[in-house]
Amino acid sequence: MISINNYQLVKSNDGYFYVRSYEIIACPICGSIIVIIGTRKRNIIDGDGEKQTLVIRRLRCKECRVIHHELPDIIVPYKRHCSETIEKIVTDNIAGVNCENSTIRRIRAWWAACLLYFKSVLSSLREKYGTEFSRNPAPKEIVRAVTNANLWVHTRSEYLTG
Numbered sequence: 001m002i003s004i005n006n007y008q009l010v011k012s013n014d015g016y017f018y019v020r021s022y023e024i025i026a027c028p029i030c031g032s033i034i035v036i037i038g039t040r041k042r043n044i045i046d047g048d049g050e051k052q053t054l055v056i057r058r059l060r061c062k063e064c065r066v067i068h069h070e071l072p073d074i075i076v077p078y079k080r081h082c083s084e085t086i087e088k089i090v091t092d093n094i095a096g097v098n099c100e101n102s103t104i105r106r107i108r109a110w111w112a113a114c115l116l117y118f119k120s121v122l123s124s125l126r127e128k129y130g131t132e133f134s135r136n137p138a139p140k141e142i143v144r145a146v147t148n149a150n151l152w153v154h155t156r157s158e159y160l161t162g
Contacts, residue, residue: 001071003148007023017053027068030061033063034062073140086107
């Protein structure tokens with residue numbers, strides 16, 4: 001996965017939103033050139049509670065052959081709700097959030113479980129590359145950094161100890 005923040009959403013006649021990126025992207029694993037190999041649909045629930053379908057690009061690294069998906073920063077990997085909704089929930093600003101209480105509880109529990117890991121990744125990126133983050137980075141900034149470092153935890157089973 002690669003998170004982008006310089007893009008445009010273009011609505012087509014078929015009702016889908018196509019993501020048009022303005023970024024030049026390198027493979028987050030090896031730094032090589034990546035090429036477009038196709039697209040896929042990704043459903044998301046926006047801040048108003050409406051379901052939208054985004055068409056995102058599939059990319060393959062020419063060197064390591066790993067397939068990546070180009071995600072706009074309105075998407076949190078493996079989550080159905082948009083980043084705006086998730087940010088409101090984890091910052092306890094749920095006024096105007098259109099989702100059920102059980103969903104709010106699950107998102108808060110997920111964030112609490114992942115926050116220490118996310119902060120550790122930011123600390124590692126700071127030490128290894130000299131990357132500077134704000135003192136209290138926004139959830140969107142954290143998600144982008146962890147995703148582009150190719151350190152996003154993909155499944156819950158990765159949290160389990162041996």
